[in-house]
């Protein structure tokens with residue numbers, strides 16, 4: 001049976017031979033207190049943020065907290081970033097515990113009146129997703145006797161080439177079509193709101209630096225055109241994000257230094273209507289994905305039809321993305337390893353599956369690994385983003401995964 005490739009183990013762990021260490025502790029020690037467990041290493045996130053700062057010193061960095069909203073991790077990240085991007089009242093309450101309201105922006109379609117009210121009362125910026133939402137926000141602010149901080153999310157007429165998930169350049173539930181944006185901005189300003197600028201998000205999970213740089217330059221140009229047509233100076237232009245991470249075989253890490261230098265060029269030559277604007281990039285997975293490892297213990301080893309099945313105590317109920325059922329078209333293998341046998345030779349090709357009664361619950365499809373026995377701990381990398389909170393934890397009634405943060 002020919003093995004199928006796995007994605008690359010992140011460099012923070014790849015050099016380890018023998019026993020996997022996460023944040024200075026043996027994987028087995030993390031697992032001893034119970035499995036399945038997600039371990040997040042805040043030092044890896046801090047190193048990512050430092051690299052971003054060096055590459056893009058003039059640009060604000062926002063963290064999109066839906067990628068990983070664990071309270072301890074959020075508390076570690078908040079002081080290191082300029083803003084938090086949120087998408088619900090639940091995230092709003094969490095964000096307000098670690099950041100002032102003026103550093104929080106709230107995007108997402110379908111904001112309820114209660115959510116608009118909570119955000120306006122707190123003084124958080126709303127990234128408006130429709131004209132009707134603008135009307136509701138203004139009415140709620142009037143009732144509260146507050147001046148709302150409102151930005152306009154633009155559905156750009158550009159898309160992020162090569163991105164895993166396209167969110168622009170087509171009919172969309174996200175943002176307001178670019179052609180209608182200037183009229184809305186004029187209306188907001190006439191209504192006396194505190195207009196904060198534009199939020200323009202063109203895609204996600206891009207690994208091609210040229211594509212990201214092109215999109216950013218086009219986004220700057222689009223913001224300038226819209227500001228000109230609206231006759232207003234945007235205080236902030238949120239350029240979106242979309243920085244990807246290498247999940248799969250053949251993926252290469254994103255060259256953010258190239259992006260930084262091309263963005264510096266684009267900003268140096270920007271139209272005068274944006275001369276006084278600040279610029280922000282909002283990132284989720286690029287900051288946290290590689291900082292997380294999901295550890296699950298082998299419960300059973302069985303054979304069927306000539307193939308070996310390694311059955312874990314957790315699966316897609318905790319780490320849906322690794323099963324290929326969260327935004328991927330073709331199922332491919334995330335990087336995984338036998339935590340206490342990192343240095344041992346690869347001797348067999350196995351299927352690594354979770355405990356759920358569905359064939360979708362497969363975390364490793366024909367992966368080549370050292371010999372595995374029940375009791376071993378399997379590490380699945382790239383588990384820091386869209387893991388615990390993006391997986392159907394209630395499905396089949398197993399306990400939720402434990403989450404541990406090393407700060």
Ligand SMILES: *Cc1c(COP(=O)(O)O)cnc(C)c1O
Pocket residue numbers: 064066067085107201204205240241242243282283284285286385
């Ligand atoms: C989900 C989301 C992000 C974060 O996306 P990543 O791919 O994790 O970086 C950023 N901005 C918006 C508007 C989002 O919806």
